[in-house]
Amino acid sequence: MKMTRRAIVAGLAAAPLLSTPARAASGGSITRLHPALDALIDPTSAVEVIASGYRWTEGPVWVRDGAYLLFSDVPANVVYSWTRGNGARPFLSPSGRAGPIPPGIREAGANGLALDADGALIVADSGSRAIARVALATKRKTILADRFEGKRFNSCNDVAIGPGGAIYFTDPPYGLTDGDHSSLKELDFNGVFRLLPGGAVELIDRSLSRPNGVALSPTGDRLYVACSDEKRPEIRGYDLAADGSATGLGRQLVDFSAEFARKLPGLPDGLEVARTGHLFASGPGGLYIIAPDGTKLGMIAVGKAIANCAFGEDGKTLFLTASNMVARVRLKVSGW
Incomplete structure (x- = not known):
């Protein structure tokens, strides 16, 4: 979810690519980094802004029963719903912590x-x-x-539902005013966890400084975690056993060090995995489309950090939450 504002405000830098970005009507762009991108998205597709005026948008999810998008404005403590024709309206307020917000809580919302x-x-x-x-x-x-083990979580950040109903989630300190130095912080690490249907919480990894977005492969045999660490901006992959438990501490799948060094806006954050196994993942510069082997195929940019994404409508619409707005772009393939 959240990333350091130093990374967010950095300007979009130029870089040698395989093709020139195609400008869309709204000012967004799609850049082809590999010819395989063309099977997934038309690089000339428009990036359409559908809602704006928020503080920091996050957590998009499409609700098929009702055909609407839900997304979070985390600092505002509101979840909004968006539908064609009606636009965005408050759906859940407060979305996170109710009542007076105690000192030390930086972001009260979902x-x-x-x-x-x-x-x-x-x-x-x-x-x-x-x-x-x-x-x-x-x-x-x-x-x-x-x-976890009697100690409060830091500030739960992202969730993914696994086979059997297990919930995988990350717990960085972004929601605490003083981060790792907060007096409210009870755990001495920032973890990746699995919550079992019966209520037990299992630790998957405690070694990451800034675990962030989380997603699962279509077959449920791999867990992906985005790491917003400025010293190691990456996406890691964890092999999962048949029962959904992690079999190790994972390995690097995608390295964003070069893009971050160019001061592109943003860091690895939210991600989704299409049924084809391709990752749609935020990183420095925008939203990357990544092959299952980690090859970067293309990037969608809107000139600011993109926090997260979700497939919606007929499965061929990709919704993007980007700083103060929500956008969408059409795909050639369905994410579902």
Whole structure:
């Protein structure tokens, strides 16, 4: 989810690429980095802004039963819904922590969102420092987990639903005013976790300084974690056993060090995995389209950091949350 503002405000730098970016009507662009991109998206496709005026948009998820998009404005503590014709309207407020916000909480709202098999909204509740479940019909919230080994989470950031209903999530310190130095921080690490349906919380990795976005392969045999560490901006892959448990500490799949060194805006953040196995992942400069082997095929840019993405509508629309706005672009293939 959140990244350092130093990375966000950096200007978009020029770089040698395989083709010139195709300017879209809204000012966005799609750059081809590899010929294989053309099978997934037309580089001349328009990047359309559909909503704007927010503080920091995140956590997009498409609700098929009702045909609407949900997305978070984390600092504002609101989840919005967007539909064609009606635009964006508040859906859940507060989206995260309710009541007075105590000192030391930097971002009170919900961050990453996902839908479980029953159609309920699973929320990485940064302000409440918990993983929560929200019934869409009643908007009733239930806290599923807020501690590991008796200690409060830092500020839960992103979620992904695995086979059998397990919830994979990341827990960096972005929601705390003083980050790792916060007096509210109880864990001495920033972890990647798995929450089992029965309520048990398992630690997958405690070695990452800034675990962020999280996603699963279509077959559920690999977990992807974006790392927003300025010293090691990357996406890591973790092999999963048949029961969904991680079999090791993972390995680097995508390295964004060169792009970050060019001061492109943003860091590795949110990501989605298409049914083809391709990753759609934010990184320095925009939203990258990445082959299953880690090859960067192309990049969608809007001139500012892109935090996250989601497939929606018929599966061929890619929604992007980017700083103060939400955009969409059409794909040639369905993400579902």
